[in-house]
Amino acid sequence: MTASPDRIIFRFHLSELDPSLLPVEPSLLQAGTSPAAESIRNYFEKSLGFDLAEIHVDFQGDHVNVEWKPRTPNSEKALIGWAVDILKAGAYKMGQVVFSVLAEAFPENIVVLCNYGMLLSDLGHLDKAIPILVKTTNLEPDHANAWNALGVAYQRKEQDEDALFALQKSHSIDPENIYTIRNLGGLIAKKDPPKALNLLKKAAFLLPNDQGAQYGYGLCLRLTGNLAEASSVLHKAIDVAPYSELAELCRSELTAISHEIMREKGGGVRMDVVMYCIAAMERYKELGSEKTKTIAFEIAMLGRSGFDINNPSKKYKLKSLPGEFTGLQLVAYMYVGLKMVDPSLDSGIDFSREYEHALQLYKTR
Amino acid sequence: MNLELQELLNSVEQATGYTVSVTTKEISTHASFVSATPERPVHAVFINPKYAQWGDYLLAMQCSMILIKWKDITRIPDFSPDPQIVNNQIRNISGKMENIPAPAAQKFSSMLISGLLQQLNSIPIQMMAVEICRDRCPSLHRQQNESIQNELREMTSVLDKKIQSTTPQEIFERCVAMNAAYSYHWAEVSGDASITLSYQAAGFCAKGKELLGAYKTIDPKSVTRYQETVDSWAGYLNLNGWYTWRYRSNR
Incomplete structure (x- = not known):
């Protein structure tokens, strides 16, 4: 060569x-x-x-x-x-060949070094990427993007202290660099969510189509106790790319948030859920195990797009069971159904206290 | 949600009586679906997150395929490989693999045969679904172009000399012929013929066009267009009897 x-x-x-x-x-x-x-x-x-x-x-x-x-x-x-x-x-693949040669031909060209370092970092070759990015920041100490790229590479290598230093350096050089804001916010949120909130809010605002930025902000809102806003941001994050792995994480967070809101509203054991569980037990007894499976399956599948369990005025219909149901009622029916089909199945929500109560009351009837 | 996609989802519910539930899941294909039954009263669509950027289009494709299969709700077809013939073929193919230990040859042959039948079952319905999506979801054309071009690129990797040299000829030629037909079909739908270059270069132009011709001779309005195309291709590819159709009613 x-x-x-x-x-x-x-x-x-x-x-x-x-x-x-x-x-x-x-x-x-x-x-x-x-x-x-x-x-x-x-x-x-x-x-x-x-x-x-x-x-x-x-x-x-x-x-x-x-x-x-x-x-x-x-x-x-x-x-x-x-x-x-x-x-x-x-x-x-092609870029890797090109940049490895360019880095040899132009060993002090900042554009070449910075891009080559970022490429290697994206490809997971962190041990090669970091020295190149360090060299870039040595050659041009005020290059905010290079510091940002170095911070990301350190973060990927789980060297959080070095990552923090590099990202803070990038942020101090260019406080409006949105990618640095997003990455720095994400890193700080790992240890101190309240401190990261403003950075992540700014990143989410400036990068409305960046699912990672929206997810990071939503997660931070949840961790800092702002559940309603977290829910709204996570829904927005899902809309960016509904079928991605990150969208799945958002859905799990939303389920957890619904659960937390429900617990906040109802305190300890929710007696409305206990009553729904008892109604489900009675209904399933009448209908038999096959029909129970069918109903639980249908609720679980429909629940993929999310039930609003904290809005009693919103009603849902099932194909397998006549009537109209609230979101909370359906989740209780699913919980009981899955317990009857296979107690080890995870319904994604914790109604265990209500279920135990319901079971005791049901047995005494 | 995209309005045209929402309309397609509504059409599925109206035509079949069941709603569609979408799950993101790592599967071996880009997307797949399991039709609803009275016992599992939701159509379950699975989208591979690897192809999430074309998720709306992939969902539209799955909805279109459900509509095709459920055109006559009293006779919903299921493609069912004949176990006896399939086992005979596996034995036959693995017997020719002299350089591979018997258990590995058996496993490899089984994979090839099931892949071949999977293609026979899926490519005709995919072609029909491509047309439905082209017609009903103009706003998804960009996603459709990108997704199919990517899929066709993945398909052409089969033409690699290494794959060709390790795959028995009777399997290889049938697979590539169906891929070529899909490629020529897309060239006609999209107006971009460059995608067929690789099949021309590899000498599969005639067989691909022959299968596409067979597909076109079947009345697009026929309720059984999907099954008729599969049967017709099975005739061309000498796969008659390798599968049976099972029908169920949703009434």
Whole structure:
């Protein structure tokens, strides 16, 4: 591999070229057939060549060598801009090859080092990423993004003290850097949620479509006891990407919040829940075990989109059981149903005290 | 929620009498569903969080597939592989794998056969669902384009020489033919033919087009279009008898 400011050779395995950047299919890349070769050659010549640089593309088995020689003083900037665009397109495999060579050719270029460090950090190569990001901050001590990236890398490595130092440094250089605000807030919230609240609120406001920022703020609100607002923020977080893993975490938090609100309203044992449990036991006895399973299953599935257990005026209907029910009533029916089907099943809400009470009362009838 | 998707969810409830519940779950496919029954009175749709960015479209696809299967609620079809024929085929295929220890060959053959039948069952209904989503959910076109292009890219990885050399030819060719048909179908729906390049290069153009042709000869209004397409493809791919249709009524 050759890498100097006057001549660079990138060597890619065909599978490292991201098909979304090239007008060809992955299998064509693997096959190394002529349409693929032509597409690859065109891509590099159009992206890097013409007046800016001399480009030679050479195929060797399942590898392609791309030679770059600058023609003008602007060539280097254009080359680095192209490399950053590769990362923006999410082509990390290709980006890794490109940046490893660029870091060798331009060992003190801040854009190259910072992006390469962030890429390695995103790919989980933290032991390689951290020294590169440290070097970046040494070369340019006022680079807020580099400090932020270093903080994230330390956080990923679970070096929270170092992470805190780096993120605070970034925040002091650029107090409006929203990503630093989000990351710093998240880190502080681990130990001191009230202290993190303002940062996370700001991050959630400035990054309305960032699910992580919304989730972080919602979680912090919950931990600081603002349950109603936490619920609203977590619902907003789910709307950003309803089918993601983070959305699932938001749903679990919402269930826990509903439960906490219910407990706050009702104090110790909720007698309304006890009565719903007794009604469910009686109903299930009449209907038998198969029907019990059906009802519990239906409630559990419908509950995926969330029952409002703290709003008695909102009513729900079931296919398997006639009538209209409140959210709290349905969750009680589900709880009892699941206990009857398999006591080890987790219904996601703790009605154990009410259930025990109901069971005792039911037996004495 | 996206209004067109909400309308599709409403259509499922109106047509089948059951609501749809969506769960995020790590599964082997992008998304899947389990139809409602009187004992489990909710259609359960599962979305793989890995593909969450196309979640609305994947949900729309699952709803469309439910509508296709429940077109006649007195005869809801279930594709059921014939265990005897499947076992014979597994023995047959694994017997040809001379370089692999018998238990591993058996396991690999079983995986290949079940994958092949899964494709036969799923690709025709997917093609029908793609058309429904294209028609009923214009606001999801971007998600549809991205999701299908990604899916087709994943599918073309089968053409890798290593996979080809380790997969028995009779399985490989049938699988790729169905993938090619799906690819050509999407090229027609989307107007983007570049996605078919890899099948042209690999020489599967004719078989893919043949299967797509068979799909097109079946009346789109036919209540049994899904089963008819599967049966027709089974004829072309010499998979007749490998499965049976079981029907249940929701009345």
